[in-house]
Amino acid sequence: MSGADAAGGAPPEALDIERIGEDVPLLEGIRTCRAIRRLRPDPVPPALIRKVCEAGTFAPSGGNRQPWVFVVVTEAERRAWIAERYRRAFHAYIAPALERSREPGFPEDRRRNIRAALHLAEHLHEVPVLLFVAGWRRRGEPQLQALFPCVQNILLACRAVGLGASLTTLHRSFGESCDRFLGLPPEIPSCAMLPIGWPRGRYGRPPREPVDRKLFFERFDAAALEPRMGG
Ligand SMILES: Cc1cc2nc3c(=O)[nH]c(=O)nc-3n(C[C@H](O)[C@H](O)[C@H](O)COP(=O)(O)O)c2cc1C
Secondary structure: OOHHHHOOOOOOOOOOOOOOOOOOOHHHHHHOOOOOOOEOOOOOOHHHHHHHHHHHOOOOOHHHOOOEEEEEEOOHHHHHHHHHHHHHHHHHHHHHHHHHHOOOOOOHHHHHHHHHHHHHHHHHHHOOEEEEEEEOEEOOEEOHHHHHHHHHHHHHHHHHHOOEEOOEOHHHHHHHHHHHHHOOOOOOOEEEEEEEEOEOOOOOOOOOOOHHHOOOOOOOOHHHHOOOOOO
């Protein structure tokens, strides 16, 4: 079974770790790699997590320093520790947007996005894998420029093998205590948490503005971006 076939179904019974996901066309995978935040509680084989992390290690990095490390949390009690703090942080963060989303005329795609993020926050303790991406500081600064390409590779690999995943960073609001909990020293802070599991829904194209509204040859034209610039 291909990763594409697996999307949205029950977890596959027998997995060929070597082959799964290898046949998903790259550009189609990119176009359908949306945030999947409704996940089944069924476990994910460690070998599959290893496979998606390996995809992460093929990201570019300054001087090819490869500053990333991955910490995978699967134990229920440890997931609950993280989920409880994430939920609290999320509610504080999302409250104003939630309020605005109730007003008439609020864009439906953004309302759906908020609802999905809320669902993730409420169900994070049920998500079988919380994958943290961390990395060595350089000259005192986290090397985020290298870590986010690595994160995106992992998200794409999850898409290819049929796992649901999304990019979150809200744990940084309790980042120091979270990193201590993960055993990460201050010189290797985490930058992202990817909740990963078998998807309840299906992959599909996320709502995105047409590229022609964003693409300029030779010179940028601010007038062409109105009215949503930065909104
Ligand atoms: C740097 C960054 C941090 C993010 N942090 C969070 C987060 O903490 N929680 C969350 O639910 N979504 C977070 N998101 C947003 C989603 O992961 C997702 O990319 C966005 O809602 C688009 O969803 P879509 O692909 O389904 O359209 C973050 C996105 C980025 C790029």
